[in-house]
Every structure is written in C-alpha cells, then in structure tokens.
Amino acid sequence: MKVTVLTGGVGGAKLVLGLTAILPPETITAIVNTGDDFVHLGLPVSPDIDTLLYTLAGKSDLERGWGRGGETWSFMAALKELGGPAWFNLGDGDLALHVMRLAAFARGEPLSQVTAAFARAWGIGASILPMSDDPVATLVDTDAGRLTFQDYFVGRQCAPRLQAVTFDGAAAARPGPGVLASIAEAEIILIAPSNPWLSVDPLLAVPGLREALIEATAPVVAVSPLIAGQAVKGPTAKLMAELGLPLTNASIAAHYTGLIDGLLIDSGDGAEGVDVPVARTATLMRTLDDRARVARAALDFAGALAS
Ligand code: FO1
Numbered sequence: 001m002k003v004t005v006l007t008g009g010v011g012g013a014k015l016v017l018g019l020t021a022i023l024p025p026e027t028i029t030a031i032v033n034t035g036d037d038f039v040h041l042g043l044p045v046s047p048d049i050d051t052l053l054y055t056l057a058g059k060s061d062l063e064r065g066w067g068r069g070g071e072t073w074s075f076m077a078a079l080k081e082l083g084g085p086a087w088f089n090l091g092d093g094d095l096a097l098h099v100m101r102l103a104a105f106a107r108g109e110p111l112s113q114v115t116a117a118f119a120r121a122w123g124i125g126a127s128i129l130p131m132s133d134d135p136v137a138t139l140v141d142t143d144a145g146r147l148t149f150q151d152y153f154v155g156r157q158c159a160p161r162l163q164a165v166t167f168d169g170a171a172a173a174r175p176g177p178g179v180l181a182s183i184a185e186a187e188i189i190l191i192a193p194s195n196p197w198l199s200v201d202p203l204l205a206v207p208g209l210r211e212a213l214i215e216a217t218a219p220v221v222a223v224s225p226l227i228a229g230q231a232v233k234g235p236t237a238k239l240m241a242e243l244g245l246p247l248t249n250a251s252i253a254a255h256y257t258g259l260i261d262g263l264l265i266d267s268g269d270g271a272e273g274v275d276v277p278v279a280r281t282a283t284l285m286r287t288l289d290d291r292a293r294v295a296r297a298a299l300d301f302a303g304a305l306a307s
Contacts, residue, residue: 001027003299004186004218008033008048008199010065010233011225011285012192013055015298016126018291019190020056022299025125029182031209033194034111034130035138035167035202036149040088043098044105047150048199049115049130050097057122065233068093087155112176129182131203134173138202139166149198158235162242165197170205175212183212188302191222193283193294195236196255197243210259219261219305221298224252227266227284250274261305264298277305 003023005016007030016030033048047066054060054068061069071091080086090098097118104114110133119128138149142160152158183189194200204210213220229247231237237247245251249265250273256263262276266283281297284290 001188002029002182002186003027003188003190004029004031004182005190005192006031006194006200006203007052007192008036008194008203010051012048012194012199013052013060014285014291015190015192015223015295016052017055017288018285018293018295019299020126021288021292022296025056028126029129029178029186030126031129031131031176031179031182031203033199033202034132035136035199035205036153037135038137038148038150040090040098040150041084042102043090043095044101045088045090045098045150046101046111046115046130049111049128050094052128053097053115053118053122053124056119056124056126056128059122067091088150110177112178127178127182129178130176131179131209132173132176132206135169136173136202136206137168138198139168140164140198141166153198153235158238162235162239165201167202167205170202171207173206175206175208179206180208180212183209183216183218186216186218188299188306189213189216189218189220190298190302191220191256191260193223193225193232195225195231195234195239196252197239198235204259213259219302220259221262221264221279221302221305222252222256222260223264223283223294223298224249224266224269226252226269228268232284248273249278262301264294264301279304 037046111130140147140152141164144160253274267280271278279301
C-alpha cells in the first residue's frame with residue numbers, strides 16, 4: 001500500500017506521524033511545502049521540512065509545534081548581545097540542520113538530497129520529498145504591503161489583513177525528484193489538514209503537481225483543517241475571513257474542487273455545500289492515538305472511495 005501525503009506545517013506533520021503509526025513507514029511518501037523557506041543570517045531554513053523531520057524522529061517540541069524538544073538558546077542569547085535579529089529564533093540544536101544544509105548547498109547538493117540524508121541519519125523510514133529543489137517563496141499581500149512568509153507569520157504574527165498569496169519562483173520550479181512518481185504510483189493520496197492557502201497551494205503552484213493529482217488513479221482525500229469553523233492552530237480561519245470565505249468545510253472543498261474525491265471532516269461538523277463525499281472522525285489530533293485514528297479514518301475513507 002503506497003500512500004502519498006501533501007503536507008506543510010504542524011497539522012500536516014501530525015497526520016504523517018499518525019500514518020507511520022499504522023503503516024510501514026517505507027510505504028509513506030510526504031511531499032512537503034518549501035514556500036516557507038528563507039535564508040536567515042545566511043542560513044537556509046526549511047521550516048515545514050524540519051518540522052516533519054523532528055516530528056517523525058520524535059525530536060519535536062510538542063508545545064511549540066516547531067523546532068526541537070529540549071532545545072537550548074545560547075546562540076540566540078549571544079546573538080542578541082551583538083544586536084542581531086531576535087525576531088526569528090534559531091535553537092542551538094536546530095542550527096545544526098541549517099548549517100548542514102548550507103554546507104550541502106555549497107557542495108552543490110540539492111535540498112532533496114540533504115533532506116534524505118537527515119531522514120537517514122535519524123532513522124526515518126518515510127520518504128520526505130521537498131515539493132521542488134528550486135526556490136519558491138510564498139509572499140503574502142496584506143494591508144501592510146507585500147510580506148515574505150516568515151515576516152508575516154513570525155515577524156508580525158499573522159496580524160496584517162491578508163489580501164492575496166503568491167508564490168515567487170513557482171512558474172520556473174520543477175517538481176522535486178520522486179514527486180511526480182510518488183503521485184502516479186500512490187494507491188492513496190492524502191492532503192493533510194494544513195492551511196490550504198498558505199501550505200498546500202505552494203505545492204499546487206509547482207507546474208505539473210496539480211495535473212499529476214488530477215490524472216492520478218489513486219483516490220485523493222483531503223483532511224479538513226477546520227473544526228467547528230475554527231482552525232486548530234495557525235491563521236487558517238482568520239485568513240479565510242479576510243478572503244471573505246465562509247468558515248465552513250464547503251469553502252475547503254471548493255478550494256480543492258477538481259482535485260479531491262472526498263473530504264474528511266470533524267464528527268461534529270456539517271457538510272452543507274460540500275460537493276464531494278464526506279467522512280467523519282474526531283479530527284483534533286492531540287495524542288499519538290488521535291493522529292493514528294485520523295490517519296486510519298482517512299485511509300479507510302480513501303479505500304471506500306476507490307472501490
Ligand atoms: N515560529 C515562530 O512563531 N517563531 C519563531 O521564532 C520560529 C522559528 C523557527 C525556526 C525554525 C523553524 O523550522 C521554524 C520556526 N518557526 C518559528 C515556525 C515557522 O515559522 C512555521 O513552522 C512555518 O513556517 C509555518 O508552518
């Protein structure tokens with residue numbers, strides 16, 4: 001059973017972890033958003049890839065949702081003494097990923113290769129594929145102007161009113177190694193409960209990805225990021241309101257129209273206006289059991305759709 005998941009952010013990582021609890025990790029491929037990536041103090045940071053690496057390696061900080069558990073911050077303390085930028089926190093352990101990526105890039109190695117090396121070093125069996133090895137930068141048009149993703153998300157804590165999201169470099173980006181094959185060969189394809197506009201759209205903006213999903217023989221099931229019209233974490237609901245979209249599963253289904261065969265929604269939610277089949281489970285993922293349950297429900301739903 002080959003399962004391919006399109007994922008970004010913390011919610012996506014939770015679903016992938018749930019999948020690894022119920023399937024052999026080697027059968028799972030995660031195609032990961034790189035639109036959040038940026039260079040900070042000369043260091044290449046890939047937040048969604050790193051969040052997934054930490055989560056699957058059991059190294060993530062469960063409170064923060066990003067970065068390492070048990071992290072120390074002596075680098076940041078020293079940086080602040082020197083008047084360096086304090087708005088984006090680089091933990092002492094986290095720095096190792098960015099430095100190793102920088103060294104890999106200096107050797108001409110692409111993001112996909114160094115990511116696979118990290119996964120191997122941490123004994124991660126699932127395949128973690130960047131959506132592209134080419135640079136794609138999510139830019140957010142707001143009432144405070146056009147912002148880079150991390151400036152919007154971290155620097156300004158998603159406060160500015162969002163008007164549009166664009167993906168600089170997407171038109172010239174090629175799908176990363178293995179990405180199109182993992183969609184074509186999948187028996188089930190899942191879209192994780194990531195922010196559709198900020199974390200999934202960058203993936204769909206890479207030429208060839210959207211088409212591959214449409215042509216895929218596998219059923220495509222999206223897990224709604226909304227529960228009772230709210231997002232579990234992050235700016236999804238605020239962003240939808242600013243885009244003038246109802247905070248409903250119908251808006252999520254409409255966003256994925258033509259791409260998905262089904263939408264997995266929370267047990268307590270309605271499906272009015274959802275134009276694809278729905279299945280329900282308690283989609284809030286706090287514990288590993290929760291993650292496994294949502295993963296199981298998504299796989300069972302996809303299986304039912306396939307038959
Ligand atoms: N998020 C924050 O809210 N504050 C931070 O200082 C911060 C630092 C950081 C460092 C490395 C990394 O991989 C992620 C980091 N994040 C931080 C989270 C990051 O902005 C988000 O995880 C994604 O970009 C959106 O999912």
